[in-house]
Amino acid sequence: MTSELRDVINHWVFTPLSDDIISEFTQLVRPSRLWSLKSGSAPYLCLTHKQIPDDEKGYKLDLFCVPKHYEEDLDQVIIPHGLIMDRTERLARDIVRDMGGHHIVALCVLKGGYTFFADLLDYIKALNQNSDKSVPLTVDFIRLKSYCNDQSTNIVKVIGGDELSTLTGKDIVETGRTMETLLSLLSECNPKMVKVVSLLVKRTPRSSGYRPDYIGFEVPDLFLVGYALDYNEYFRDLSHICILNENAKEKYKV
Ligand code: IMP
Ligand code: MG
Secondary structure: OOHHHHHHHHHOOOOOOOHHHHHHHHHHOOHHHOEEEEEOOEEEEEOOOEEOOOOOOOEOHHHOOOOHHHOOOEEEEEEOHHHHHHHHHHHHHHHHHHHOOOOEEEEEEEOOOHHHHHHHHHHHHHHHHHOOOOOOEEEEEEEEEEEEOOEEEEEEEEEOOOOOOOEEEEEEEOOOHHHHHHHHHHHOOOOOOOEEEEEEEEOOOOOOOOOOOEEEEEEOOOOEEEOOEOEOOEOOOOOOEEEEOHHHHHHOOO
């Protein structure tokens, strides 16, 4: 087994992989457990997360409850709240399995990560209360800001946060720049271990190649709102993850 393949298996590394590695890997793992996808020209392999395809139709808004004040602003629901919760429950189980015994300082990356963080910690707490393996937890918060309208400003502003972390809870990784900035900041504190869990990772050619350790869903290159993801601070009060329409981008532009 090559060391590249061992990395994939041991650490769920999620980087562009050569065709040779993919074929070596597919001989070891049942094809039904694999998704192979294209990002730019490089194929990726993924073992663990739900991939939402580019042609995902989503769900019509009127199938679910959406606040009246946002009805005109959204195209579809792409990830309903119940599905987010079900996936988060499984992420919690994977984390407790991997981290059992370690003390975790769970670091919430605000503002977009707050709902996911709270729900993830609730599931971890429930497992702690009901299983043999448990993870001692303390929490901390940091606020990062880099977006204006639907574009990255290229400047990642850090607001607050004074403790180091082993598990950081994040809303979405697009280019990966925000997370890379945070990781370099955290490395100055010499933590024993840092693991990143992000509910969403965007499939985009703008990606730096950075992949979190735990991923909820991989999503198309669209601007998404809801479940604390915002557009200029709007839409955090929406439970489902939805696609923002073009009118709304104008309406809430700053
Ligand atoms: P990155 O630095 O490009 O990885 O961007 C990460 C940050 O950009 C996230 O924490 C969000 O604040 C913001 N972001 C990126 N894509 C979206 C989106 O589709 N909706 C809302 N915020 C987003
Ligand atoms: Mg934002």
